[in-house]
Amino acid sequence: MTFTFRLSLLLLVAAWNFEPASTANILFLSPITSYSHTHFFFYTIKALASRGHTITHWNGLKPREDIRNVTHLHSTGLQKVNSRHDIGFDTNNPLKLWFKHPERMANVCKTCYNDPVFHQLITSREQFDLIVIEAFMNECVLPLVQHFRAPFIYLSGLPPLPWMFESTCSPMSTQEYPVLVTDFTDEMNLFQRTINIVVSTAMIYFRNWFILPRVDVEARHAWINSSEPLPTVKEIENRLSLFITNSQPSLTYHYFKSSTIVDAGGLHLRPPKPLPKDVEAFVNGSADAGFIVLSFGSIVHGSGMPEATRKIFVAAFSRLPQRILWKWEDESGMDDLPANVRLYTWLPPLLDLLAHPKMRLLMTHGGLYSNQETVWSGVPLIGFPVFGDQSNYVSKAEKDGYAIKLDWMTLTEDTLYNSIHEIITNPKYKENVQKLSSLMREQIEMDRPLERAVHAIEHVARHHGAPHLRPASCRLNMLQRESMDVTLLLVLIILALAYLVVFIVRSSASRVLKWTKTDQMKKKTQ
Template identity: 30%
Template sequence: MAQLSKNTFSVSLWITVMIIFGSLCDGGKILVAPLEGSHWVNMDILIKALHGQGHTVDVIRNTNSWFVKENSTYYNSITIPDSKGMDEEFVEDVLTKKIDYERGKGSWLGGVQLFLDVSKAVYESHKLVCRLITNIFESEDILKALQEKKYDLMLTDPGWGTGIILAHKLKLPMVYNVRWTTPGEGHFDIAPSPMSYIPLTGSGNTDKMSFFQRVINVFYYLLLDFQCSRFNVPQYQALCDKYFDPPVDFYKLLQGADLWLMRVDFVFEFPRPTMPNIIYTGGFQCTPTKPLPHDLEDFMQSSGDHGVIVMSLGSFISVLPDYVSSEIAAAFARLPQKVIWRYTGKKPSTLGNNTLLVDWMPQKDLLGHPKTKLFIAHGGTNGVQEALYHGVPVIGIPFFFDQYDNLIRLQARGGAKIVSLAELGENSLHAAIQEVINEPSYRLNMQKLSYLHRDKPVEPLDSAIFWIEFVMRHKGAAHLRTESYKMPWYSYHSVDVSVTLIAVVLIFIYSMFVTVRYLCIKCCSRKRKTE
């Protein structure tokens, strides 16, 4: 009888818990406007987690989307007709020009031309995004279908403006999965950002800058501001002017997101001012190590005490010019370690027996394997975060965009060494590998960073999901948003207050001067009359 009562109580308790927590996890409808490449890789993880919580997720994609697949078991795709995005040709063209310039095949004029070519490519990518938005707005069927879905939330990556403009049209609360926005690094759009100790993307600076480095920092700020304010943002502003009445300011729409899920934390990022609606979820894509496939596990174990080096240049870069890949392979062939290299190009003639070429690798599980001694990477945010999570030292070969800046952050903390494309060769790469593997400080520093990164009360992915659902439950998070983005620049920087106070002081000084002058004149006049 006592056992029966106990079982009845257990069943009642279980039902009560299911009712309580079931009511907190009612499935919502989420519209997602993602980016391609590595941006999609971590957005995909968020989408899977949201689907696991019972939410319905719809994802907007181009007709030629490189990464966002049309068919999926955990999201519904909305393919916009006659819309194209950047593809492999876009990346390969920029990569070839970058390598040729860095390897000494171009003059300083070539460097200027490279900057113009990259700027043009970025401009064209935003132009394609604007075309996608136009196709949505010009199609009554698509727009009506989106409105009838009655979504609860827009989840988007603000590197492109699709989600920002569409959220305003559909009147949805908006959450960012963010590191970069259309104008640049996300913090600069809403948080105070003193350039005296906060490095600009592309500057190559850390948070400890000399006078000359601070000059460079300001120069990069002005350069990025000019590029975005004159070329990229105006494309989206033109759409706002055309489709919204009354017109709205695109940049204010961008700043007005309810929540910013920032893909870094302050173990990785340099300390800086922040805002209440920025939630740090750095490393949310990282997971504990899973067993490797048998063939890879056998390869890892065959390395003995020397261990294994893992090399991957990310989702965008899987093919290199033959002369570059041959030098890398030759450096690997001289090592006692074994190497797993994700590479889909032509097999280098200098490839050694110790190197395994693969089309795909379980990167996170390889980095967490005890035999892994070193990670050679291009410096993408996902890769460096995974290396940090597992405490594996890094040799970075940055190519473009934010990669050098990401690697600078690890190098400044003693966990990485950068080998530029200009320096990259058989001897330089071999020397760098020997240094990082044989100098214990690299691994010790990365293990310390790993411990700091993991030592937190809530897992980053759980935090991200909680805050997304928080915005859905409360129809936004206006109480966390600062009003600063609605202020004109002269009010934000208190220029109007400063001018007023200076005017008051000047008026007071002038009044005192006039008064003293008047009294002096009166005194002198009386003195003359007396005489």
């Protein structure tokens, strides 16, 4: 039986593989999300529901499909928020984004707390065995953990960010794990490691001192239980049972982790489906040249790129023999579109496109899911990082030899054309990605991430939060956990010893000099 066939049957036979001791009533919370991040939730929920668990899901986007045992809670207000994240091609300054984050979080919380679904949940008397929260941008729902008195898990469509290491009482691994807002690799020099430590530490304390207090203010206004004060969201977060993250050893940098982190990267990968007939006809018309896909994902709209940049793409594409599928959200299209290019407001799933035998290259913003899916499918890429963690992923892909990283600020028609020509004509890029694909498929086949995630969730539900998983280091603050206090103490001891040595040497030298002068005086008097 091939791995692809086994994967296609996974959700159908999950209940037969290992029967849970009992079914659980689980609340999933992802009011603030994106189309790509919902992959991680969708397949996890579907697998749990197939095993008999009862799921209630507050979803910020319209559910993909109705699933047995799953109750979807959805509102049109959050649909609008999550469909438009106001991230454009001019928002690639990580400091600017980070300093805007407190205000952004306050607005997000107001939106969530004004949503009818929140009021439905905060007044509910239902008993949940477990709460699962999408980790990024959803700190506002932590008061629901307090309301329902249930253990909770973070589920993240990203690899760990610095604050996630802190929340799981794990070492930050700054010597080899670059913070995602940089383009450092795992081979950092002294200067880069210093920046990595400073940025990682600053992100943690900025979140604790400036972001979470804004959430606390809005949460206290929304809290309806007047007989019980609401703990801070940080105090609630410290009860975290488990953190399931979208990390995969073949693609993401290695890091040390405590028993509260579970790597489940690639759990959304599935067998490809046939392309729609119109798309199939267009790409098949490319003959041996094949086709290229240009897409900036669901958060960044390609139609928002500067006009000068758009013309660079049009000019470069007009020189290519390949056909291009371009995700362009503006239905008015383009007046100067080359004959070999077709615009789509919404493309078929990337996994289906990448699996096509005529697929030659993906041109993308470089998000984590794009990287996972290109490697899984054995297709090289050109990355144009726009914001956040994308530069980190594309730098890693370039280091691994299956990608070229281009900068918006220096992009020219010749740079773009030459990069496309280089990747398509130089076999090393295809060979490198296929080697990595083989490694990734073998790792996932041996230890399937979806089953690992499902087992971890069931384990926490079955053991009432699994407090045995939290290490003793959770009783230490970050500075103690990273042994910074020990390092400081050792530095002080060394400085004290150095001072003592210098003092002794100077004192000895002074005495010797004094004795010498005394002897000389005695000799003169004789």
